[in-house]
Amino acid sequence: MLNVAVMGYGVVGSGVCEVIRTNAKSLSEKLGDRVEVKYVLDIKQVDPADPEASKITSDFEQILNDPEVMVVAEVMGGATFAYDYTKKLLLAGKHVVTSNKELVATKGTELLKIAKDHNVNYLFEASVGGGIPIIRPLYSCLAANEITRITGILNGTTNYILTKMFREGADFATALKEAQEKGYAERNPSADVDGIDACRKIAILASLVFGKEVECDKIKTVGITGITESDVAYAEAMDSVIKLIGQAELKDGKVYVSVEPRVIKKGTPLASIDDVFNGIMVNGNAIGEVVFYGPGAGKLPTASAVVADIIDCLRNDRNREYCWTPAENGFVADSENNFGQYLLITKDPASVEQKLTIRERITVTDGECAFVTEEITEKQLQTISNSILKYIKLC
Amino acid sequence: MLNVAVMGYGVVGSGVCEVIRTNAKSLSEKLGDRVEVKYVLDIKQVDPADPEASKITSDFEQILNDPEVMVVAEVMGGATFAYDYTKKLLLAGKHVVTSNKELVATKGTELLKIAKDHNVNYLFEASVGGGIPIIRPLYSCLAANEITRITGILNGTTNYILTKMFREGADFATALKEAQEKGYAERNPSADVDGIDACRKIAILASLVFGKEVECDKIKTVGITGITESDVAYAEAMDSVIKLIGQAELKDGKVYVSVEPRVIKKGTPLASIDDVFNGIMVNGNAIGEVVFYGPGAGKLPTASAVVADIIDCLRNDRNREYCWTPAENGFVADSENNFGQYLLITKDPASVEQKLTIRERITVTDGECAFVTEEITEKQLQTISNSILKYIKLC
Numbered sequence: 001m002l003n004v005a006v007m008g009y010g011v012v013g014s015g016v017c018e019v020i021r022t023n024a025k026s027l028s029e030k031l032g033d034r035v036e037v038k039y040v041l042d043i044k045q046v047d048p049a050d051p052e053a054s055k056i057t058s059d060f061e062q063i064l065n066d067p068e069v070m071v072v073a074e075v076m077g078g079a080t081f082a083y084d085y086t087k088k089l090l091l092a093g094k095h096v097v098t099s100n101k102e103l104v105a106t107k108g109t110e111l112l113k114i115a116k117d118h119n120v121n122y123l124f125e126a127s128v129g130g131g132i133p134i135i136r137p138l139y140s141c142l143a144a145n146e147i148t149r150i151t152g153i154l155n156g157t158t159n160y161i162l163t164k165m166f167r168e169g170a171d172f173a174t175a176l177k178e179a180q181e182k183g184y185a186e187r188n189p190s191a192d193v194d195g196i197d198a199c200r201k202i203a204i205l206a207s208l209v210f211g212k213e214v215e216c217d218k219i220k221t222v223g224i225t226g227i228t229e230s231d232v233a234y235a236e237a238m239d240s241v242i243k244l245i246g247q248a249e250l251k252d253g254k255v256y257v258s259v260e261p262r263v264i265k266k267g268t269p270l271a272s273i274d275d276v277f278n279g280i281m282v283n284g285n286a287i288g289e290v291v292f293y294g295p296g297a298g299k300l301p302t303a304s305a306v307v308a309d310i311i312d313c314l315r316n317d318r319n320r321e322y323c324w325t326p327a328e329n330g331f332v333a334d335s336e337n338n339f340g341q342y343l344l345i346t347k348d349p350a351s352v353e354q355k356l357t358i359r360e361r362i363t364v365t366d367g368e369c370a371f372v373t374e375e376i377t378e379k380q381l382q383t384i385s386n387s388i389l390k391y392i393k394l395c
Numbered sequence: 396m397l398n399v400a401v402m403g404y405g406v407v408g409s410g411v412c413e414v415i416r417t418n419a420k421s422l423s424e425k426l427g428d429r430v431e432v433k434y435v436l437d438i439k440q441v442d443p444a445d446p447e448a449s450k451i452t453s454d455f456e457q458i459l460n461d462p463e464v465m466v467v468a469e470v471m472g473g474a475t476f477a478y479d480y481t482k483k484l485l486l487a488g489k490h491v492v493t494s495n496k497e498l499v500a501t502k503g504t505e506l507l508k509i510a511k512d513h514n515v516n517y518l519f520e521a522s523v524g525g526g527i528p529i530i531r532p533l534y535s536c537l538a539a540n541e542i543t544r545i546t547g548i549l550n551g552t553t554n555y556i557l558t559k560m561f562r563e564g565a566d567f568a569t570a571l572k573e574a575q576e577k578g579y580a581e582r583n584p585s586a587d588v589d590g591i592d593a594c595r596k597i598a599i600l601a602s603l604v605f606g607k608e609v610e611c612d613k614i615k616t617v618g619i620t621g622i623t624e625s626d627v628a629y630a631e632a633m634d635s636v637i638k639l640i641g642q643a644e645l646k647d648g649k650v651y652v653s654v655e656p657r658v659i660k661k662g663t664p665l666a667s668i669d670d671v672f673n674g675i676m677v678n679g680n681a682i683g684e685v686v687f688y689g690p691g692a693g694k695l696p697t698a699s700a701v702v703a704d705i706i707d708c709l710r711n712d713r714n715r716e717y718c719w720t721p722a723e724n725g726f727v728a729d730s731e732n733n734f735g736q737y738l739l740i741t742k743d744p745a746s747v748e749q750k751l752t753i754r755e756r757i758t759v760t761d762g763e764c765a766f767v768t769e770e771i772t773e774k775q776l777q778t779i780s781n782s783i784l785k786y787i788k789l790c
Binding site for chain 2: 142143211284288290295304306316
């Protein structure tokens with residue numbers, strides 16, 4: 001019997017239990033022994049008819065002190081109790097797997113180091129891209145590459161909202177309301193629509209791939225609340241869509257990283273990733289470009305990734321050596337040095353054309369004019385901030 | 396120093412050496428020691444200015460008997476010498492990694508068993524999908540799932556030809572000629588255009604995922620040589636494209652597997668995978684659907700996958716337990732039981748409508764008529780074979 005514990009019996013936690021129950025037979029075949037959820041940690045009441053009712057405990061020490069528990073899935077979220085518990089479990093020589101992006105993004109450096117020192121694993125496949133395999137492929141399948149860039153649609157809620165705005169001409173508020181009604185957005189949608197969730201995810205990916213912690217507060221983060229029907233119209237005139245993109249790029253030893261809405265040409269791989277799906281494009285010096293696409297959230301897809309990490313720990317209990325070194329000043333480029341082409345919207349085209357080289361003039365409506373710039377830095381953009389109403393970066 | 400050998404100094408072999416040279420520094424950082432190609436096995440003359448010239452040997456025994464060589468990349472192709480060498484290396488306790496789909500598809504069962512018995516690895520990430528991570532994600536990231544179906548565009552050459560036919564209205568012969576001029580197709584293109592290459596790849600994926608060998612000669616395999624401009628026109632009328640699809644599906648304990656041109660609705664993930672790219676869609680009972688997209692062939696992408704497997708063996712020299720059991724009679728369903736919807740082209744619509752339930756009538760030209768059927772088996776299709784000119788399965 002392979003005993004595991006699940007901390008947090010919410011959407012993901014119940015999904016983890018369900019996957020282990022439903023696929024019990026095939027998991028046994030893969031592992032040569034039966035996987036059993038021995039404890040489920042939660043403080044809330046559970047229906048006695050719930051299949052895991054007998055396993056519910058509110059006593060973390062029970063899990064910590066049970067030598068039979070080899071792997072613990074932390075799917076409770078947050079960075080307070082989850083941090084305390086994870087640290088204690090790793091120190092006690094238990095593997096921890098998690099879907100908790102906040103904790104990985106903020107405390108991953110420390111927790112991975114503890115895991116390594118105690119020859120156990122702290123695995124976090126489910127923290128980015130839900131069920132999409134991305135962490136392990138980056139670490140192993142693409143290990144021969146020097147990864148130069150990662151570009152992703154990392155948040156399903158905002159992708160759903162933007163898809164609605166493009167397909168149906170809905171405005172932001174209407175699309176958000178519908179996302180909330182469908183259960184894709186929280187009542188307080190800030191973590192999603194302000195880009196905080198995507199920021200944590202790109203921080204994790206960038207830290208893993210570039211080997212040094214990329215702190216969330218160093219990442220330029222702009223959400224989608226400011227996207228208007230007029231922006232949609234400009235993007236459409238460019239045969240493009242707008243997606244909330246997290247991107248990290250290594251150039252001359254520095255990481256340029258951001259989360260912001262970007263204009264993406266239709267027909268390119270990320271442009272066609274719609275609704276609540278996520279997609280992650282990886283560029284490496286041998287592979288060229290590869291894209292991973294799938295459900296970025298949801299009970300069973302996320303549980304699929306958590307349980308895969310559990311299986312990995314049960315198959316081979318050596319430390320997997322996922323790690324990155326602590327943050328270093330200057331490693332993340334100041335966002336004013338971020339570079340790219342921009343869509344500029346202005347009422348003062350003459351002034352813009354005087355100060356910047358323009359590649360393309362898009363359309364004119366209502367006295368507004370839109371330009372596509374050559375590649376420039378945000379600093380250069382700031383020099384004309386008085387002349388422009390708005391800018392959106394191209395992807 | 397971590398010594399490896401490369402057998403075969405063709406396109407992939409030279410790519411493997413190039414990736415190891417180019418990324419020497421980052422590989423050292425990942426592995427804590429330098430990776431060195433100690434031998435390159437080939438019988439052909441090599442330019443003395445070639446960076447690997449000093450390592451060329453035509454003597455396989457030198458590699459086999461050198462205890463310093465821990466991992467050997469077999470990228471020579473074929474199933475004769477490659478088989479003999481691989482077997483000897485595994486028996487001698489060396490890891491072998493390969494891009495050789497023919498060998499994995501025909502001898503994988505035996506070679507994986509030998510690898511397991513000697514606690515070494517026989518890894519084959521590069522054998523399917525070129526540089527796209529697919530073998531390892533199927534084995535590890537999606538391990539929590541019961542995989543129900545794999546559907547892939549597995550051959551870049553035929554995808555290039557079909558893309559040309561759809562985009563430019565080229566006929567098959569013209570598109571093939573252009574593929575040959577660009578180096579995407581061999582002078583003798585049979586392995587690609589007749590579906591043999593895709594057949595080997597779906598055999599490998601199906602064997603890995605369903606745990607029992609799926610033999611190539613049990614797989615219904617139809618190439619793209621019969622696809623005409625008229626088929627293209629019918630597909631376009633259905634807002635669809637035609638792709639050469641390898642598919643394996645588990646249903647009631649049997650695998651339904653085929654390689655054939657299929658009509659795919661535009662806007663679905665595989666329909667937009669064009670040119671020489673490959674894409675593989677995996678359906679599992681927890682993940683739902685996930686898609687892997689990238690370069691399915693080419694020197695550096697394929698080398699990227701081979702070198703990833705080398706790194707995996709060097710990081711952790713335990714057997715990875717990739718394996719499947721020998722073929723069993725009746726596991727692969729007889730192809731007459733394959734089922735699906737079909738596009739039928741007929742000059743005798745009355746006879747077809749009499750015998751089959753029709754879902755949709757597409758268009759009529761020149762006395763021809765095209766129907767889309769309900770889901771039927773190939774056996775049912777055969778009962779009306781006298782009444783139809785051609786059929787193409789939907790995807």
